Amino acid sequence: MSTKTLPWFETLTDSVFALGAAARETLTARQAAQAAAAQYDLDRVRLLDGEITVPGRFSPSRPHDRAVMGIGKALQECRDRMERLYTDAALGYAYGTAWAILRVLDGQEPPRVELGLTAEGGLIIPAQLAPIPPVIEGLGRWRDNAKFEKARQRWWGCDSAGEYASALDDQDYLTDHDAYEMHQAFAEASGMADAAYAYGVLAESALRFTLLGTRARHTNP
Numbered sequence: 001m002s003t004k005t006l007p008w009f010e011t012l013t014d015s016v017f018a019l020g021a022a023a024r025e026t027l028t029a030r031q032a033a034q035a036a037a038a039q040y041d042l043d044r045v046r047l048l049d050g051e052i053t054v055p056g057r058f059s060p061s062r063p064h065d066r067a068v069m070g071i072g073k074a075l076q077e078c079r080d081r082m083e084r085l086y087t088d089a090a091l092g093y094a095y096g097t098a099w100a101i102l103r104v105l106d107g108q109e110p111p112r113v114e115l116g117l118t119a120e121g122g123l124i125i126p127a128q129l130a131p132i133p134p135v136i137e138g139l140g141r142w143r144d145n146a147k148f149e150k151a152r153q154r155w156w157g158c159d160s161a162g163e164y165a166s167a168l169d170d171q172d173y174l175t176d177h178d179a180y181e182m183h184q185a186f187a188e189a190s191g192m193a194d195a196a197y198a199y200g201v202l203a204e205s206a207l208r209f210t211l212l213g214t215r216a217r218h219t220n221p
Contacts, residue, residue, distance in 0.1 A: 007218055008111045009211050012104075015112040016097050016204050023093040023197050026086040033082040037075040042068065087193040092123050093200035094155070097207055098133035099126055104210050105138045131159050133199075142209045148202045155195040162189030 006014075045068050051060035096113040103110045116124030125131075132155050139145045165185035168178055 008109045009104075009214050009218070011111045012100055012113070013207070013211070016093075016100055016207055019089075019093040019096045019113060020200060020204055023086070023089040023200060026082065026089040027197065030079075030082040030086040033075070033079040037079045040071060040075055042072055083193075087196075088121075088123050090193040090197040090200065091125070094196040094203060095123070095126060095129050095133065097200050097203035098129055098136070101136055101139075101203060101207050101210055102128075102133075104207070104214075105136070131163075132156050136206070139206055139209070142206060144202060144205060148199075148206055151195070151199040151202050155192065155199050158189050158192035158195045161185040162192060165189055 047062070047068060048064040049062070050064065051062050054061045092115055096115050099115070100110065100113050115126070118124060132152065135149065135152070139148065142148075162185070165182050168174060168182040168185070171178070174182065
């Protein structure tokens with residue numbers, strides 16, 4: 001029994017959809033981790049004075065303290081880990097979909113998105129798209145093109161803020177004004193993953209628009 005081979009534009013669409021699904025899953029996980037960490041408020045916990053003796057240790061141990069501190073640390077580590085996973089997935093979605101659009105507009109027929117990964121599984125940003133994808137020509141007739149460009153500019157702003165904040169952080173001395181500027185820049189840069197995800201959502205729609213002609217020719221040869 002033979003399996004029908006899907007055309008390249010279908011597998012490419014599936015590839016982009018999978019990147020979006022990964023971003024959505026990690027976004028949900030990040031939100032859950034943030035909520036768990038926020039709900040576990042150490043200030044509301046009344047630490048008990050009871051102690052236990054641990055053989056081989058000079059001072060006694062306070063089991064309630066140890067449990068509460070351990071829970072707080074684990075929740076924070078989980079929150080940070082989910083943040084990193086979401087950031088990688090959101091960037092992969094945005095860069096990968098932009099890569100696909102540019103290839104299709106260039107007349108190529110890639111069967112799937114091509115993205116490099118580090119040994120640790122982190123995203124390698126395509127050189128031609130760094131630091132963020134350029135303005136994509138050829139989408140002028142798409143109704144959401146202006147919204148797409150606005151999302152790109154928002155992503156660019158977050159990326160630029162991160163570069164600026166890192167440059168200030170590397171300085172040996174900061175004035176009060178510089179410290180304030182750095183804090184503000186880091187705050188803006190913290191929205192980069194969400195900005196990349198928003199870009200990816202619109203980019204996926206742009207890819208579907210880009211493939212309209214290809215689908216029509218395939219349906220009506």
